[in-house]
Amino acid sequence: xxxxxxxxxxxxxxxxxxxxxxxxxxxxxxxxxxxxxxxxxxxxxxxxxxxxxxxxxxxxxxxxxxxxxxxxx
Amino acid sequence: xxxxxxxxxxxxxxxxxxxxxxxxxxxxxxxxxxxxxxxxxxxxxxxxxxxxxxxxxxxxxxxxxxxxxxxxxxxxxxxxxxxxxxxxxxxxxxxxxxxxxxxxxxxxxxxxxxxxxxxxxxxxxxxxxxxxxxxxxxxxxxxxxxxxxxxxxxxxxxxxxxxxxxxxxxxxxxxxxxxxx
Numbered sequence: 001x002x003x004x005x006x007x008x009x010x011x012x013x014x015x016x017x018x019x020x021x022x023x024x025x026x027x028x029x030x031x032x033x034x035x036x037x038x039x040x041x042x043x044x045x046x047x048x049x050x051x052x053x054x055x056x057x058x059x060x061x062x063x064x065x066x067x068x069x070x071x072x073x
Numbered sequence: 074x075x076x077x078x079x080x081x082x083x084x085x086x087x088x089x090x091x092x093x094x095x096x097x098x099x100x101x102x103x104x105x106x107x108x109x110x111x112x113x114x115x116x117x118x119x120x121x122x123x124x125x126x127x128x129x130x131x132x133x134x135x136x137x138x139x140x141x142x143x144x145x146x147x148x149x150x151x152x153x154x155x156x157x158x159x160x161x162x163x164x165x166x167x168x169x170x171x172x173x174x175x176x177x178x179x180x181x182x183x184x185x186x187x188x189x190x191x192x193x194x195x196x197x198x199x200x201x202x203x204x205x206x207x208x209x210x211x212x213x214x215x216x217x218x219x220x221x222x223x224x225x226x227x228x229x230x231x232x233x234x235x236x237x238x239x240x241x242x243x244x245x246x247x248x249x250x251x252x253x254x
Contacts, residue, residue, distance in 0.1 A: 015080040022083075023241070027214030027233050028226075036078070044078065044085040047207050048214030048233070051090040073074040073081070 018071055022046070031070040033057075046073070084203065084240060086211035087179065103158045103225075106216060108165035111151045115174040116183045117205065118144035124190050124198050133195030136246060140202070143239060147232060154228055178205040178212075196250045203243050210236040 013021070022032070027048040034041050034049040041051045052060050064070055074080065118141055125137035155165040167173040177183055190198055210233055217229030 012075045014075050015082065018074045018081075019083045023237075026230050027210075028217060028230055034078075038089070040078075042087065042089050044087055045211075046078075046081065047084055047086045047211040049211075071074060073077045 013071070018073075021071070030068050031064040033064070033070060033072045035072050049073075084207040084210070084244075086207045087204075088208065088211075090215075103220065104155060104165070105168060107151055107155045107158060109168050109171075110212065110216075111148055111155065111165040112167040112171055112173045113176060113178050113209070114144050114147045114151065116177040117209075118148070119174045119183050120177050120186055120190075121202075123187055127190070128195055128198075130195055132246070133198070136195075136242075137198075140239065143235065147235070150228060150232060154225060157225070178208045181205070196247060199243055199247045199250070203240060203247065206236055206240050206243065210240065 021030075032046060032049045034045050034051050035054040035057060036051075037053055038051060041049075045051070050063070052063065078085075121137045121140040121144060125134050125141060128134035128137060151165065156162050167175075175183055177186055186201065190201075213229050213233035213236060217226045217233060220226050220229060
């Protein structure tokens with residue numbers, strides 16, 4: 001991640017906007033990332049979400065497709 | 074997503090990320106996971122067939138019957154996929170220690186679910202079914218992501234798309250039932 005990436009604007013969607021977006025897309029058309037801890041993920045997560053805890057995110061960015069929109073929660 | 078998971082009132086799946094996915098890189102792992110999916114779809118089918126018979130209202134009965142047919146289609150798709158991975162035309166065997174049709178999605182024993190469903194209305198059964206199908210959707214999206222073969226990925230994505238369609242129909246019916254009191 002370069003210096004300018006820290007200044008790249010990131011939009012925040014409401015849960016309703018995310019719900020609408022996911023309802024219109026196939027599971028492969030976006031990166032949906034749960035950045036919480038494994039125990040929290042196990043109790044309940046959005047269907048199809050990848051688990052990448054926030055502490056691991058920088059090391060595992062390569063798992064995400066940069067050409068697709070990414071939603072995190 | 075603003076508010077994180079606490080703000081989310083849509084579908085939620087449960088369980089570890091792995092849930093067997095770690096095995097999916099090898100061919101035998103793929104067969105095992107397809108077999109597991111096949112057995113769970115059979116469990117769902119048995120459950121829906123039973124609750125369709127016992128439903129107290131015609132709309133619920135019709136809806137659950139449509140899910141029986143959908144599960145049969147999914148089993149057929151998984152059977153074809155299994156043949157491709159296994160290189161032989163055979164029925165996917167249930168995982169060791171699991172009888173086909175004895176467990177539903179989410180690891181719920183069918184017998185226990187049927188005992189619970191006795192005397193319950195369509196609305197309560199739909200709530201369980203939605204939780205169950207959300208787990209199916211979760212698994213098929215992950216299977217599609219994990220599999221290397223394009224054709225197989227398309228099939229898993231199609232299965233995920235169908236589960237999403239079922240969930241939309243289920244939540245619409247649930248909304249209608251809730252509005253009607």
